[in-house]
Amino acid sequence: MPELPEVETVMRGLAAVLQGHRITEVEQRRAGLRFPFPENMVGRVEGRRVLSFRRRAKYMLMRLEGGESLLIHLGMSGRMVAREAGAPVIARLVPQGAASDARGHNAPPEAHEHLVISTDHGWRVGFVDPRRFGSVDLVPTEAEDSHRLLAALGPEPLDDAFTDAVLSAALVGKHTPIKAALLDQGVVAGLGNIYVCEALYRAGISPRRLAASVAGTRAARLVPEIKAVLLESIGAGGSSLRDYVRADGELGRFQDRFAVYGREGQPCAHCGTAIARIVQAGRSTFFCPRRQR
């Protein structure tokens, strides 16, 4: 799920469950995901109270007592599964051998649950990530933005500081399609394949157009549409926040409102032209060839 609106939704759900509570136990079920987990993560997190949360691009930062923040990225397939102790365990078969970790715990109720945090108010939050493209690290809270994964990120699209002038400046001289430029987290941070497609559709800009040619008047059309689609999606995810604590991890309803993403061959809502699918930089792009120029 994880583009900016999904990460924002997950983070709000995590805050609702964890903020103000103490982490009593961390179960680490493998050595790492995309990168190795930080050294002595269990010892550095256990016993700490959760102070606050912050999102930067598609990263979540969980501020802990003691001056460190847990930095979490959901990758392509990451989910957070929260449940109260005593809540019914979802029956699910897991391979033998995945059944226990070094500290003698029982089989995970979820496959691919690599990390489980338990709290002093009886909740358990699991990081489930089948493809293991996610990442977890610890960073000093006062230096969060200096972390190597955050240092090169561009502006937050929902900040007032993200203006058409700022976007234009980032696009000037870029000889790559606008689709690829918007996926570049150094240009603007937090957009992924879906919201880039949706924002370009709303702004009537062809995904094939050279990024440099979007600087100026087209950027002035694009920036409000980026903000609008993200806010609408956060709103749709937020409306199902309570679902977040369900073990099925279901989130959000915005997928019902995609105008182009995943709609190849279906009519454009505005002109009836069939939505096209092309591949750019190895990723699917969906757009209306008539409306987007």
Added chain:
DNA sequence: AAAACAGCCTGCGTGC
């Protein structure tokens, strides 16, 4: 220097 690409992983849907 910027832009394109391979690679990391598993799961799901499709077509044979």
Added chain:
DNA sequence: TGCACGCAGGCTGTTT
């Protein structure tokens, strides 16, 4: 039913 294949919402090196 089984199998091969293509595809998936991301990002980081490495190569061009």
